[in-house]
Amino acid sequence: MTSPARGRSTVPTATHWGSYLAEIEDGVLQRLVPRDDDPVPNGLSDGIPKALTAPGRLTRPMVRRGWLEHGPGPAGTGGRSARGDDVYVPLDWDEVSALVADELNRVRTEHGNRAIYGGSYGWGSAGRFHHPQSQIHRFLNVAGGYTSSVDTYSSAAISVLLRRVAGGFQTAMDSTPTFDEIARHGSLVVAFGGLAPRNHRVNDGGIGAHLSPVAQRRARDAGVDFAVISPLRADAAEFLDAQWLAARPGTDTAIMLGLAHHIVSTGRHDLDFLTTCCEGWDRFEPYLLGAADGVPKTIEWACDISGLDPDELRRLADRICTERTVIATSYSVQRAEFGEQPPWMALTLAAISGSMGRPGGGFGCAMGALHRNGMRLSKMPVAAFPQGVNPVRDYIPVARIADMLLHPGEEFDYDGHRLAYPDIRLVYWVGGNPFHHHQDLNRLVRAWQRPDTVIVHEHFANSLTRHADIVLPAATFAERTDFAVGREDPFLSAMVAAAAPPGEVRTDHAILAGIAAKMGLLDEFTGGLSEDEWVADLYRRTQDRAGRHDVELPDWDTLVAAGRWELPDLPRPGSPYRGLREGRPIGTPSGRLEIFSAAIDSFGHDDCPGHPVWREPVEWLGSPLTERFPLALVSGQPDRRLHSQFDLAAHSRAGKVAGREPVLLHPDDAASRGISDGDVVRLFNDRGQVLAGAVISADIRPGVVRLSTGAWYDPVEPGGLDAHGNPNVLTRDVGTSTLAQGPSAHSCLVQLELFTGAPPPVRVFGPLPTA
Known part of the structure; x- marks a missing residue:
């Protein structure tokens, strides 16, 4: 299952950005060709075959010279050079595996497993087995556990907020109308942060075919209008012919409050839904109308903040409360100071509008942020590489890594809990690149000097590699055999190794197995199975799970020959927010949508009080x-x-x-x-x-x-x-x-x-x- 054929051949593969046919000649990957039936193929795979052997490709294990000479310890101290400013020494696999095993054992013995941070991110591979995050977490769990992270850089604020006030992220997603439903029943989509075409090209876990642009076009052709509130015109596809409201960044909550004030002050809000299906309308209305703080949140007030035209915003408000409307927010609007407020206010505006819980209307949870958001969702259960149980209870919000490294022992608040940062001595990172997704990289560089040791698996000599002590060269998706099922994507795709890993490159699993062997943990980590046996086992388990839903999946050889297999649309429960209108509660303390949250209010956070508010960021165009x-x-x-x-x-x-x-x-x-x-x-x-x-x-x-x-x-x-x-x-x-x-x-x-x-x-x- 793992060796590319000699001569000319074609094998299927899959990525987070599409499904492809890999053309191979004499064992060398030549091209990744999109499938003929992909209506809008993604060009991100152009040039990847040559990148696999580019000068920056890692082909041997490397160790930072300063770490080798001085041993573990904070970089830039005691004569040690700084991470990011050193050279590297090649070692063989046996020696470097022993080094890693010894260092892990040292930290576990001297400081406990909570001193190990298992950094990773979920986009490293679309495969179900060769999923870097699962691999490193299983390995560290077998070795006694690690300090972990929660949430994602993409969606942390909206995820925590929706858990508290809306029944959870999945409940909101299950209530988000699809573009096809909007085409049948809707009239208007108001997208805060836009519906950027670049986001529809990718999906966590993979994409069988790029169908979202086609579905959006169907909605437009059916007469649905789109309004995009964003500083960028390109945050909507040209074919949507969207109304562009070029607001100042970070003012989305103020704009929504202005829209809501206009609707409520003219008596056109859905008072029945607000009082029977929502909690706390009586606490929020005085703030909206200005009785609570003396500041009515009028259209004019909102336009002074956002830089929009009052007449244009007033016309939009008139449409929202008289037509079937979706109020959508992208991930981008909540990646900002007070980022919890835009999705909370979007939920509230949707409830005010009269469209919440009705076909083709309501709240569009992160609509347009990924290919799957706004599409038909497949509920086919799929097996994943088991990670085991982490005995260490310490964790951090994912975006607080620099704080953790710089301030060990310091207390902090998160989601109503009072926690403390552990003293991290070893960072082990497999998949993802914190020198891409973390903020204030110069601060991160300073924080990154604090651990005793940083170990990474990487494909290339990128910025993460250049700030590591021990660098272990890892195979790419094109050099591994696996299968992929995008999260809620209706396709199952085969991934057959299209190239041999160059030099001494190993898969993440093989790297970790070598270290586990040095620690006496090999059988616990591998479960006694080879990589091919694991892939086969996970696929069999996926077949078994599908069979429980009367779905027969093909055998492996048939899947490889087909390359991709369409999954049926299994029966799903109806929209939970539609169920509110029928008296069915959702998973909040009140069982209703919480415009006012007593739990959040009880935390006493001025930067996130008990209902949606406008707070002026430190850095914005009004500062x-x-x-x-x-x-x-x-x-x-x-x-x-x-x-x-x-x-x-x-x-x-x-x-x-x-x-x-x-x-x-x-x-x-x-x-x-x-x-x-x-x-x-x-x-x-x-x-x-x-x-x-x-x-x-x-x-x-x-x-x-x-x-x-x-x-x-x-x-x-x-x-x-x-x-x-x-x-x-x-x-x-x-x-x-x-x-x-x-x-x-x-x-x-x-x-x-x-x-x-x-x-x-x-x-x-x-x-x-x-x-």
Whole structure:
């Protein structure tokens, strides 16, 4: 199941961004070809075959020289060099496996398993077995446990908020109307943060075919109108012909409050739903109308904050309360200071509108944030690689890693709990790249010096690798055999190894098995099965689970021959929010949607009180800080990558400008700074500075710049100028609020200027520096 054929052959594979046929010649992967029946294939796989053997590919285990010479300990102390400023020494697998095993045992013995942080992220592979997060967590659980993380950088604020007030994230998703339902019953979609086409190209766990754009077009062709509130025109597909309301970033809650005030003050709100299906309308209404604080949240008030036109917003409010409407929020609007407020207020506005709990209307939970959101959801149960039980109870919100490393023992609040940061001595990271998704990277670099040891599995010599002590070269998705089922995607896809791993590269499982053997834990970790046997076992278990629903899945060989198998639409319960109108409770303390949450109110957090509120961020276009940093930075997902994956591949690099990540800015902002298309520019604030390539367009609001996430961090010197354009050098590392502690990247002000002189080269795509 794992060896690519000689001669010419074609095998199926799958990724988070699509299903492909891999064309192989004499064991060498030549191309990844989208399936013929994919209506809108994703080009992210262009150039990946060549990337597998690029100069930056890791092919041997490497250890940082300073760590080898001085042993474990905080970097930059006791004569030790800093992480991110050292060279590496190649070792053989037997020696490096013993080093890792000995260091794990040392930390476990001297400090306990809570001193190990098992860092990982879920996008490392679409496969059910070769899933990096599952692999490292199972390994660490077998070894006695680890400090873990909860939530995601994508959706922390909305996930915590919905658990408290709306029955949970899945309840909200199950109540979100599909685009086809909207086409049949709806009239208007109001999308805060937009419905960005780039997001519909990816899905956690994979995509069998890109059907979301087709479904959106059907809704538009059926007469559904779309309104997008975003500083970017491109946050909606052109074929939607969406009304564009170019608001100031971070003002979505104020806009929703203004819309709600207009509807309520004209007596057109759904009072029956608000009083019978919701909790706390009587506590929220005085705030909305101004009786509680003396500030009516009028359309004019909202427009003073957001920069929108009052007449335009008033017309939108009139439509919301008279037509079947979806109030949707993307993930982007909650990745900001007070990020819990936009989804909470969107739920409230949907309840006010009269469309909540009715076909084709209501709340669109993260609609447009992923391919699956707004699509038919498959409920087929699928087997996953078992992680076991973690005996260590310590955990952190995922976006608080720098706080944890910098402030061991310090107490913090999260979701109504009082917790304390453990003293982390060893970080083991498999899958994901914190030097992509964390905020304020210069602060992270400082925090990253604190552990005794950092161990990573990686494909390439990226920024995470260059800040690690022990680097273990891992196989990519194209070099492993597995199967994929996207989360709630209606397709099952085969993944057959299309290339042999180069050099001494191993799969994550093989790497961990080698270390487990040194620790006397091999059988516990592998369960006595080989990799191929595990894949076969997980597939058999998936077949068994499907059989319980009277669904017969093909045998493995048939699946491989077909490449992809469509899953039936199993019966599902109706919309939970529709059930509220019929007297069926949801999983909240009151059994109803909680416009006012007594639980959240009891926590006493001023930054997240008991009902939705507008709070002014520290950094936004209404802040006094604009005197020094007059531009709002938005840093959404990139057009040519998934997060930071394969940034060195041809498809991603073709979008670079002057060899750097492009930054989008309005012609007025460019002209006032003497900047032309293609110029190298410097973005900066008090946290750091980056270079980027200028792209000038009227499709962005004046005073706003967009620099996508995912460019591999490439500082000229530690803590210095980033030559490549990673926006998280500039973003704030503070929680959304005391409640969810999510990332707040979109509350960020910067200045931008023309860069003069010879720009430094981008070096991060090259090999790891060796001794």
